[in-house]
Amino acid sequence: MINLAQKDISHTFGKFIVTAMGVGMLLGIVLIMIGVYRGMIVDAESLLTDINADLWIVQEGTIGPFAEASRIPEDLKDSLKAVPGIDKSAAITFQNIQLPKKTKPVRVVAVGFNPFGDINPLNLTRIIAGRNINKSHYEIVVSAKTGFKLKDKIPLGRNIYNVVGVTKGTVSSSGDPLIFISLKDAQELQFSYSNNRIRNDRYRGIKNIESHIANAIIATVKAGYSAELVAQHINETQYKSVFTYQQQHTILVKNVVETASKQIGLFTAILVVVSTIIIALIIYTMTLEKIKEIAIMKLIGIPNSMIIKMIVQETLLLGLLAFVFGNIFSHLIYSKFPKRVVLEAPDALSLFFVILIASILASFIGVKKVISADPSTAIGG
Amino acid sequence: MSTQSIKVENLVKTFGQGENSINVIDGASFSVEKGELVALIAPSGAGKTTLLMMIGCVQEPTSGQIYLGDEKVYDNKWLTRETRKIRREKIGFIFQAHYLIPFLTVLENVTLLPQTNGKSKLEANTKAMELLTYFDIADKAHSMPSSLSGGQNQRVAIARALANNPEIILADEPTAALDLTRSIDVVKMLKKIAIDQNVAVIMVTHDEAMLPLCDRILKIDNKKVISVATKEITSV
Numbered sequence: 001m002i003n004l005a006q007k008d009i010s011h012t013f014g015k016f017i018v019t020a021m022g023v024g025m026l027l028g029i030v031l032i033m034i035g036v037y038r039g040m041i042v043d044a045e046s047l048l049t050d051i052n053a054d055l056w057i058v059q060e061g062t063i064g065p066f067a068e069a070s071r072i073p074e075d076l077k078d079s080l081k082a083v084p085g086i087d088k089s090a091a092i093t094f095q096n097i098q099l100p101k102k103t104k105p106v107r108v109v110a111v112g113f114n115p116f117g118d119i120n121p122l123n124l125t126r127i128i129a130g131r132n133i134n135k136s137h138y139e140i141v142v143s144a145k146t147g148f149k150l151k152d153k154i155p156l157g158r159n160i161y162n163v164v165g166v167t168k169g170t171v172s173s174s175g176d177p178l179i180f181i182s183l184k185d186a187q188e189l190q191f192s193y194s195n196n197r198i199r200n201d202r203y204r205g206i207k208n209i210e211s212h213i214a215n216a217i218i219a220t221v222k223a224g225y226s227a228e229l230v231a232q233h234i235n236e237t238q239y240k241s242v243f244t245y246q247q248q249h250t251i252l253v254k255n256v257v258e259t260a261s262k263q264i265g266l267f268t269a270i271l272v273v274v275s276t277i278i279i280a281l282i283i284y285t286m287t288l289e290k291i292k293e294i295a296i297m298k299l300i301g302i303p304n305s306m307i308i309k310m311i312v313q314e315t316l317l318l319g320l321l322a323f324v325f326g327n328i329f330s331h332l333i334y335s336k337f338p339k340r341v342v343l344e345a346p347d348a349l350s351l352f353f354v355i356l357i358a359s360i361l362a363s364f365i366g367v368k369k370v371i372s373a374d375p376s377t378a379i380g381g
Numbered sequence: 382m383s384t385q386s387i388k389v390e391n392l393v394k395t396f397g398q399g400e401n402s403i404n405v406i407d408g409a410s411f412s413v414e415k416g417e418l419v420a421l422i423a424p425s426g427a428g429k430t431t432l433l434m435m436i437g438c439v440q441e442p443t444s445g446q447i448y449l450g451d452e453k454v455y456d457n458k459w460l461t462r463e464t465r466k467i468r469r470e471k472i473g474f475i476f477q478a479h480y481l482i483p484f485l486t487v488l489e490n491v492t493l494l495p496q497t498n499g500k501s502k503l504e505a506n507t508k509a510m511e512l513l514t515y516f517d518i519a520d521k522a523h524s525m526p527s528s529l530s531g532g533q534n535q536r537v538a539i540a541r542a543l544a545n546n547p548e549i550i551l552a553d554e555p556t557a558a559l560d561l562t563r564s565i566d567v568v569k570m571l572k573k574i575a576i577d578q579n580v581a582v583i584m585v586t587h588d589e590a591m592l593p594l595c596d597r598i599l600k601i602d603n604k605k606v607i608s609v610a611t612k613e614i615t616s617v
Contacts, residue, residue, distance in 0.1 A: 001496050002489055011484035011525075296480045299439060300541075301469025302497055376439050378480060 004306065005313035008290070019282055020318055023275060024325025027355065030271045031330040032337070034347045037264045039340030044173040044252040047111075048245070050123035051092075053218035054227045056243045057234060063241065065094050065215040066173050066248075067255040072240065074183070074212045077117075077219075083234055085225035088118035091214035093186040094172075099146055099154055099179070106146045108179045109172035112186020112214075115139075119218055122167070122180050130165035136182050141165035143177035156181075157189045173256050175339040187211050272354055279322070280362035283315050287366040291373055299375035311366040319359030323352055385448070386548050386581030387413040387436060389606075392445035394431055405431050407604035409445070413581040413597075415548070418572045420592050421585045422609075423601035429585045430553060432601065436583065437472055437551045438464035450548045469498060473542030473580075475552040475571075479534035481526040487513065487537050488522040494545045505544070512540040516570070532563045539570060543578060550574070552584040556591060568594045 009016050044066075056065075057076065064070025077089040093112035098105035113121050115133040122132055122141060130150045133139045140161040142148045152163040161181065170178040181189075191211035193201070201207075221227045231242040243251065287294070294307055327348055334341040394406040405428040413419050423429045434440035436447060438454060447455035449471050454460055461467065468474075481490045491509035496502060513519040516536040518529075526534050535555065542550055552571065556564035568584070568591045575582045575596075584595065592598055600609045 001502075002485065002493055004484075007489065008484040292480070293482050293484075296476075297482070297493075298465070299437075299468070300474055300494055301465050301467075301472075302493065303465065306497060376434050378474075378476065 003313075004310035005317065008310065009314060009317065016318070017321070020321035021325050023278060023282070023318065023322035025329050026271065026275050026278065027322050027326030027351065028329030028333070030268055030275065030351060031326055031343060031348060032334060032341060033264055033268045033271065034351070035330065035334055035341035035343045036337070036339065037261050037268075038342035038344055038347070040175065040257045040260055040264075041253060042342050043171045043175045043340055044257050045249065046169070046171055047121070047173065047178065048249055048252060050126070050170070051119070051121040051218060052245070053119060054221040054245055055086075055219040055231055055234070056245075056248045057217040057219065057238070057240050058215070058243070060239050060241050063243070063251050063255065065092075067251050070215050070241075071213050072215065072217060074187075074214045076238070076240070077214075077217045079238070080217060080219055080234065083230065083237070085221050085230040085233070087220045087222045089217055089219040090114055090117040090119040091183055091216075092119075092121060092218055093183065093190060093215045095186065095190045095215075096176070097156065097179075097189065099142075099148070099156070101147065106148075106177070108143070108146060108177050109174070110179050110181055110186060110189065112181055112183045112190075114183045117183075119220065121218070123170075126167040126170050127165050128168045130163070132165055133180060133182055134164075136184055138162060138185065139164045139182065141167060141180040143170045143179065144168050145171075145177040146179065156185075157192070159185070161185070171340065173252055183214070187213065272351075272358065275322075275355070276358035276362055279315065279319060279359055280365045282318065283311065283362050283366040284369065286314065287311060287369045291369070292378065294370055294373045295375050295378040298373060299378045304371060307370050308367050311370055312360070312363045315359045315363035315366065316356070319355045319362075323355050326351075384414050384416075385412050386415045386417075386450060387583070388446075388448035389436065390446040392432075392435060392447065393443045394428065394435060394440075395443040404604055406435075406442075406601070406606075409601075409604075409606040411599055411606045411608070413549075413583060415579050415581050416575050417596045418568075418575045418582045418584065418594075420595040420598045421583055421601070421606075422587070422592070422598060425587075427601045428604070429601060432606070433551050433553055433583065433585055436549075437474065438467050469494060470545065471548050473545065473547035473550040475535075475538055475542050475550060475555045477554045477557045479526065479531070479538040481534055481537055481541070483526055486523050486525060487518065487529070490526065490537060491541045491544045494541070498545060509540070509544055512543055513537075516540050531558060532566070535559065535563075535567060536570070539567070539574070543574060543580075546578070548580055550580055550582040552582060554585050554587065556586065556588055561590060564588060564591060565594065572596075 058064040058070040059072050062068040062070045074091040077091045080086050080089045095110050097110050099108055111121055133141060138159055138161050140163055142163055144166050148163050150163055150166055154161045172178055191213055221230050227244045231244055234242045297307055330343060334343055390410045392406055392409040395402050395404050397403055421429055435442045444457050454467055488509055492505035495505040510519060513522055518533055518536050521529055556567050571582050598609050599606050
């Protein structure tokens with residue numbers, strides 16, 4: 001039996017491929033959008049995983065330090081060591097800063113930690129050049145994404161910092177590159193004001209603010225202790241908000257990424273609908289172009305089923321080819337995006353099924369046209 | 382066994398309803414024998430194509446009877462739901478333009494219907510090649526219609542109409558797009574087919590020059606079909 005779809009496509013092969021490529025680019029963007037969302041999740045988890053603390057102790061009534069601002073005394077790290085079940089604890093700060101550069105400042109998130117403390121938030125496996133900080137002052141470890149290299153000098157606040165290490169893949173929950181500095185330097189950058197500001201504050205009767213503050217205390221729990229119970233104990237005795245690793249993970253994913261993910265999800269859904277409409281319009285146009293031939297086929301007695309099969313097969317093939325082109329397109333361009341894009345096979349598979357259903361729906365419009373085509377229009381010129 | 386291939390009795394076709402209704406065909410009765418080439422003439426708008434479509438089971442009449450071969454297919458209503466099957470198995474269509482499927486080769490155009498009817502590819506190809514040889518276009522079997530001349534395409538269209546061994550051929554102004562020489566060739570070909578294949582051919586035409594080549598002439602006159610002699614034709 002002659003396969004009409006195959007013959008029709010062979011006849012207009014170039015046009016069919018170009019059409020599939022066009023739809024494929026649209027699907028590629030859908031995949032990239034999903035990849036951006038996945039990238040946000042990975043970014044959000046990255047720092048949390050690297051720090052790998054069992055407990056996050058933050059300002060009472062807040063869900064800091066990522067989802068809300070949190071200020072907490074640095075010395076809490078010492079008092080926490082007396083809490084049953086606490087193994088190690090350390091103070092940590094996070095702040096957005098701009099690294100000055102000749103062309104354009106680079107926005108980064110600075111992580112301040114005590115290089116001689118119990119917990120090191122820098123995953124050493126991520127260092128691709130140099131070393132970790134081992135001095136209390138003026139050393140900095142930067143992400144390669146910042147463009148700075150080993151031994152570069154970076155002016156921050158009142159001091160010059162030496163780049164002693166370069167990392168790869170260290171990003172904040174918002175996808176900005178991370179830099180690591182000592183806790184003392186971070187506190188100075190975050191909580192120390194300029195001379196003018198201090199003078200001004202004095203005239204206004206404001207006393208200089210305590211700078212021994214951190215954004216969070218991170219702690220690990222001894223083996224055999226339940227992190228939840230230790231967290232509850234700290235909450236009740238120290239009047240602080242305490243989150244376990246899992247809770248902090250949920251906060252990051254729910255509070256920090258959720259809105260963005262909803263936006264991306266909506267955008268992706270709209271793109272899928274637009275793709276479906278475009279496929280439907282293409283199929284409708286392709287059917288209209290063949291309407292005379294369809295009328296002839298109906299007139300000479302070719303059954304509807306055979307003509308419908310042609311339309312459905314062409315639609316499915318268009319969807320399939322567009323999906324393949326979409327994957328190729330997305331894999332070619334994803335690395336060019338400034339933020340992390342994670343392309344995962346299950347997402348592509350889900351999109352494949354969505355496109356399959358969309359193609360079947362889109363073919364209905366062509367099928368309807370076939371059914372309603374009047375064979376008598378073939379007669380009479 | 383009857384030699385009659387088409388028989389139409391009291392056929393009526395009304396368009397519209399109530400006061401606005403108009404009878405295009407009103408009580409047409411005629412028959413066409415196997416092996417006959419019959420010309421159907423009438424002024425434009427007189428209902429030639431409508432009549433052809435009713436005989437071809439494309440358009441439903443308002444009332445009357447239609448017999449195709451030994452089978453009564455219409456008796457004030459279609460006697461089968463599968464009018465398309467009747468077209469596929471009993472009727473071959475030839476149009477003003479060739480209307481070949483542009484994405485199929487010449488051979489595929491000719492074998493499409495037989496294969497749809499369940500013939501094997503080999504069987505359909507053999508028959509198609511016989512027909513293409515008969516029409517002297519076998520060398521174009523694997524060409525696309527777009528690469529053939531108008532006359533060649535019309536011959537392919539005739540071959541397609543014959544591919545399924547139809548009992549009836551309905552030709553709607555098959556020479557309208559051809560010059561006189563080609564037109565005469567096509568009508569002679571139809572005549573030869575009518576005899577060789579023993580089929581009834583009804584050919585709608587406006588071309589008076591073709592009429593002497595036909596066995597009989599039917600004319601739609603005052604919404605009825607009458608038989609006329611060639612010499613009586615002054616204008617169609």
